[in-house]
Amino acid sequence: MKELLLYACFQLTTRCNLSCPICYGIKKLKELPLIKVKQIIKKLKEWGFKQIGLTGGEPLLRKDIEEIIRFSKKLKFKVALSTNGMLLSPEKIKRFEKYLDWLSLPLEGHNEEINSKMRSPGFFPMIIKLLTFLNKRKLKVKINTVVTKLNIYHLNEIGEFLNNFLCIKRWKLVQFAPRGEFAKKNRKLFEISTRIFQSQIKKTKLIKI
Numbered sequence: 001m002k003e004l005l006l007y008a009c010f011q012l013t014t015r016c017n018l019s020c021p022i023c024y025g026i027k028k029l030k031e032l033p034l035i036k037v038k039q040i041i042k043k044l045k046e047w048g049f050k051q052i053g054l055t056g057g058e059p060l061l062r063k064d065i066e067e068i069i070r071f072s073k074k075l076k077f078k079v080a081l082s083t084n085g086m087l088l089s090p091e092k093i094k095r096f097e098k099y100l101d102w103l104s105l106p107l108e109g110h111n112e113e114i115n116s117k118m119r120s121p122g123f124f125p126m127i128i129k130l131l132t133f134l135n136k137r138k139l140k141v142k143i144n145t146v147v148t149k150l151n152i153y154h155l156n157e158i159g160e161f162l163n164n165f166l167c168i169k170r171w172k173l174v175q176f177a178p179r180g181e182f183a184k185k186n187r188k189l190f191e192i193s194t195r196i197f198q199s200q201i202k203k204t205k206l207i208k209i
Contacts, residue, residue: 006049012037012068013057018084020119022108022146022190024180025057034064038071045075053104055082066095073099080104080142084119085130097139102170104142105130109151110161117150118190134167142170147197148190155204173201 014029032040044052052072059065060083072079080102093103107127108118115124134141143162145151151158155173162168175197178187 006047007051007053008044008049009053009055010037010040010044011055011057012059012065013062015061016056016058016084017061017086018058018120019182020084021182021186022118022148022176023182024177025182026180031062034067037064037068041068041072041075041077045077049077051078051080051101053080053082055104058084058087060087060092069096069099078102082144084123085127086123088130090133093133093137093139097137100139102140102142103134104144106145107143107158107162108145108148109154110157114151114154118146118148131165131167135165137167139167140169141165141167142172143168144172144174146174146176147192147200148176149192150190152192152196152200155200159205173204 013031014026015031016023016025041052054065054068054072059081062068069079069081078101079099081096081100082104085105105127106119107115109115109124112124115127116122131141145155145158147155159171162171175194176183176190176192178184178191183190
């Protein structure tokens with residue numbers, strides 16, 4: 001019988017350095033101080049959690065994020081960092097990678113046009129540069145794709161594009177949800193029905209891993 005690996009998703013901040021039109025982000029909340037963050041992580045370990053996802057907002061906006069990552073690993077968690085990548089330099093990757101098991105990055109399309117409309121101008125080349133660097137490292141990468149009207153019929157093309165990067169080991173497809181300040185405003189532009197979402201997912205080829 002397989003061991004149940006309980007996974008905790010810890011939202012470290014609601015701050016973000018982007019204003020993506022698909023974002024479900026909530027109103028800004030006060031961040032917990034480092035001492036409180038460590039207390040919660042320690043308690044999660046005591047409760048039997050084996051894996052922890054550090055997310056936001058944009059977790060790299062916290063000046064203590066490296067210490068939080070190191071502390072989580074010290075407690076023998078499998079640690080995942082979810083970031084938009086804009087603040088993730090090669091130097092930070094080199095510092096963080098020995099304490100991380102997974103790095104989660106967003107990618108909404110196989111070209112600049114789709115990513116610019118769903119994220120921000122310049123986002124696509126930034127992600128390509130990051131993935132190219134990560135191809136030379138051992139850190140495993142998971143790609144998260146929000147599925148909307150703009151990319152629903154391009155999923156196979158996105159999958160083929162992701163196959164160019166050996167560092168990518170997982171690909172998660174998430175149906176757009178009109179929650180949060182930005183997503184609600186752009187509901188008509190992005191929303192798709194669950195029927196269409198499920199239908200296209202069935203036709204999508206998995207990336208090779």
